[in-house]
Amino acid sequence: DGIEVRLVGLQAPKLALGRAGFVEWPLADRSRDVLGDLVLGRTVTLAYGGRRIDRHGRALAHLIRDDGLWVQGEMLRLGMARVYSFADNRTGVWEMLAIERAARASGTGIWGHPYYNVRDVDEADRLRDSFQLVEGVVVDAANVRGRVYLNFGTNWRDDFTVSIAPSDARAFSGSGLDPLALTGRRVRVRGWIYERNGPMIDATHPEQIELVEDVE
DSSP states (O other): OOOOEEETEEEOOOOOTTOTTOOOOTTHHHHHHHHHHHHTTOOEEEEOSSOOBOTTSOEEEEEEETTSOBHHHHHHHTTSOEEEOBTTBOTTHHHHHHHHHHHHHTTOGGGGSGGGOOEEGGGGGGOTTSEEEEEEEOOEEEEETTEEEEESSSOTTTSOEEEEOGGGHHHHHHHTOOGGGOTTOEEEEEEEOEESSSEEEEOOSGGGEEEHHHHO
């Protein structure tokens, strides 16, 4: 019926798509071709687990192929995308993270290219305005007027920080992940890096933060 579907929970390498000045990400063509091989000419079912329509009018759905194949899971298994989740659409994300970890451990697909490396906190300063997976040890966790800060260095004005807004705290408490108990723990955080007293990522839901020693 002409509906356009955004494969919820995934970020594939970005194609230029005619955008002036946009530099295509490595392996973007390959990722598109793999997705085509998986779905073109096949019947798929749209499965929803959260917000159903995005601001562009696209369906936010998981795709289940006619033979039962979960397309998101297969794209991750083949290393052709990484997990990119939102607070209002979290169904299946923990399972997707596990599939992504296996692909990354074996260097499959994008995980064999340095562009997609997991970054050390010391690299975050030069990676502003990009989506990254950043890993490091939480030096200090603090609650400041309801907002939680995870500091990855001793100078919170310059070092990498993760911020959790008061409005997002309920999602974390319901997951069993207490951000204030992360001091001294090695974690992997995913999100967009921006500048606020040094490089920062906003964590709006617990799936953005993985305890490294617990999952690897």
